[in-house]
Amino acid sequence: MRETGEEVGEKRVGSVNVYILTLFPQMFSGVLGASILGRAIERGVIRVKLVDIRDFTHDAHKTADDYPYGGGPGMVMKPEPVYEAVDAVKEEIAGSGSQERPCVCLMTPQGEPFCDRAARELAGFSNLVLICGHYEGFDERVRYLADREISIGDYVLTGGEIPAMVVLDAVVRHVPGVLGSEESTRAESFSEGLLEGPQYTRPPEYRGLKVPEILLSGDHEKIRRWRRKQALKRTLERRPDLLDKAALTPEDRELLLEIAWEADTRDDLYPDAPPMGVRRG
Numbered sequence: 001m002r003e004t005g006e007e008v009g010e011k012r013v014g015s016v017n018v019y020i021l022t023l024f025p026q027m028f029s030g031v032l033g034a035s036i037l038g039r040a041i042e043r044g045v046i047r048v049k050l051v052d053i054r055d056f057t058h059d060a061h062k063t064a065d066d067y068p069y070g071g072g073p074g075m076v077m078k079p080e081p082v083y084e085a086v087d088a089v090k091e092e093i094a095g096s097g098s099q100e101r102p103c104v105c106l107m108t109p110q111g112e113p114f115c116d117r118a119a120r121e122l123a124g125f126s127n128l129v130l131i132c133g134h135y136e137g138f139d140e141r142v143r144y145l146a147d148r149e150i151s152i153g154d155y156v157l158t159g160g161e162i163p164a165m166v167v168l169d170a171v172v173r174h175v176p177g178v179l180g181s182e183e184s185t186r187a188e189s190f191s192e193g194l195l196e197g198p199q200y201t202r203p204p205e206y207r208g209l210k211v212p213e214i215l216l217s218g219d220h221e222k223i224r225r226w227r228r229k230q231a232l233k234r235t236l237e238r239r240p241d242l243l244d245k246a247a248l249t250p251e252d253r254e255l256l257l258e259i260a261w262e263a264d265t266r267d268d269l270y271p272d273a274p275p276m277g278v279r280r281g
């Protein structure tokens with residue numbers, strides 16, 4: 001097993017061990033070394049272990065796949081190396097003194113659609129095991145290993161590695177101590193069930209596009225209300241399905257009424273900008 005990052009001390013608040021079972025551990029080197037994820041690993045807030053499923057094969061050719069019973073195109077991942085890899089990981093977790101069962105997740109397009117709620121739930125485990133399928137699929141018995149099956153979208157990728165990276169990235173952002181401030185997750189898209197509103201930085205005007213006056217006003221209450229309204233408006237325009245599920249306050253309902261009254265539903269930040277469809281060309 002290859003280990004990235006170092007443990008810092010005995011007890012780490014909000015730490016999580018992630019075991020990634022894959023036939024292609026080299027695919028992860030970029031994401032694990034850079035940005036927020038890289039820093040979290042370096043600081044020991046999370047620990048990622050890449051487990052090469054091929055290390056659990058027993059023949060000279062390290063065969064991890066085989067022809068499907070009944071015929072048909074493509075190859076199927078064999079169950080034995082995956083089972084043995086999971087056994088080894090579970091033994092290691094038990095040996096580390098952890099009382100908690102790990103959550104074993106299988107990456108598959110047939111799984112539950114991955115979302116922010118799932119990311120938060122997974123961030124609550126001390127030990128996560130992500131199994132990446134490859135080839136045309138895996139032997140059905142591999143499913144019995146999993147507590148959860150996760151899909152990152154309605155498309156079929158060549159393997160579960162990119163989905164595992166997506167899950168890992170979304171999960172670690174919810175581990176306390178990974179992001180600079182707790183605030184940054186709270187205000188973000190989905191954490192309150194809404195999309196985030198527009199953000200700006202300097203300069204105040206660029207190529208004729210101005211930062212909304214209110215953001216320069218210094219009136220914090222007005223800015224808070226404006227931001228909330230923009231988040232509601234954007235969600236209404238782009239993902240109205242999210243509004244049905246969001247916990248809306250009386251103020252939110254008031255803002256939604258205001259939005260409804262403003263008859264022109266076009267992006268009023270830039271009244272001269274072409275509508276979205278035209279912008280996309």
Ligand code: ADE
Binds near residue numbers: 108133157160
């Ligand atoms: N493996 C291949 N495609 C996938 C997807 N969309 N989600 C999760 N795992 C996958």
